[in-house]
Each structure stands twice: as C-alpha cells, then as structure tokens.
Amino acid sequence: MKAVIQRVSSASVTIDGRVSGAIDKGLLILLGVARDDTEKGADLLAAKISKLRIFEDAAGKMNLSLLDNGGSALVVSQFTLLAGCRKGNRPSFDRAEEPARARQLYEHFVTRVKGHGVPVQTGGFGAYMDVKLVNDGPVTIILDSNELVK
Numbered sequence: 001m002k003a004v005i006q007r008v009s010s011a012s013v014t015i016d017g018r019v020s021g022a023i024d025k026g027l028l029i030l031l032g033v034a035r036d037d038t039e040k041g042a043d044l045l046a047a048k049i050s051k052l053r054i055f056e057d058a059a060g061k062m063n064l065s066l067l068d069n070g071g072s073a074l075v076v077s078q079f080t081l082l083a084g085c086r087k088g089n090r091p092s093f094d095r096a097e098e099p100a101r102a103r104q105l106y107e108h109f110v111t112r113v114k115g116h117g118v119p120v121q122t123g124g125f126g127a128y129m130d131v132k133l134v135n136d137g138p139v140t141i142i143l144d145s146n147e148l149v150k
Helices: 039-051 099-115
Strands: 002-015 018-023 026-032 062-064 072-077 120-122 130-144
Touching: 002 039, 002 072, 018 072, 018 120, 026 099, 039 099, 039 130, 072 099, 099 120
Parallel strands: 026 072, 072 120
Antiparallel strands: 002 018, 002 026, 002 130
16 A cells, blocks of 8 residues: 655545545545555554654654644545556556455555544545645655555
C-alpha cells in the first residue's frame, strides 16, 4: 500500500454534491492498494500512521501524533498512486489491485486505524470525488507498506 499523508487544518470529500467525509485538524490519507499488498502490511501502515509524530508540541517540534492531539483522519482511496510512468506518457495502472480486493484491504486499513483510537472519516471507494484540504505546514509524507513489512 502506498499512502500520501497530509497534515491538515481541515479536509473534506464531496461525492455528487454531498459531503461524504470531513475533518478538522488531522491527517488526510490518500491510499493506493497494490496487487502484492496484504492485511499485515495494512496493519503495519495503520499503526505507523496512527503513531506518526508530525504535529507540533508546545516547543514547536514535531513530537505529537494523532493520538496525542486528538486529531482525526480522512482516508480516501486513490488507485492512481500506483501509476507507472516509465514507458510513454500515459500512466499504467498494472500494479493497482483489482477493485474487489482493493476495497477489502482499504476497509481493513480504515478499521485498523479506528482500532488505534483515531476517529476516521472516509471518501467513497471507487467514486469520483472532490477532495478539499487546507494543508497545515505544509507537511506531506509518503509511506509504502512494503518498507514496513519485516
């Protein structure tokens, strides 16, 4: 799984003119599921993101996690994170998981983040979404579950 994590002051997802999910201070997590991804990788990624210390403490240092500051997560499925652009100018999505399995792993990831005590909102899996965010910092981090698996 590949996750683009953005620290936000606020973020929301709108589908067909209706807000699907919205958060105030927290993390917007764009999540792409690859063909070789596993539940173990999703578990590790959920734990890492929940405990990632990228919020400032009273001294102005990145030392607090979502769990420490009471923030929320907005998780949005985004298979385009798996785009391969080595050949030509049209991205290839061969690495992206089939929709049914990708949905299962996406939902597993969301459940695991919630299990760490983080309030979670979501977009609509496979839907065309308008994502709005106010990036805080900006702070943007990219994680790959394959780099976390032991």
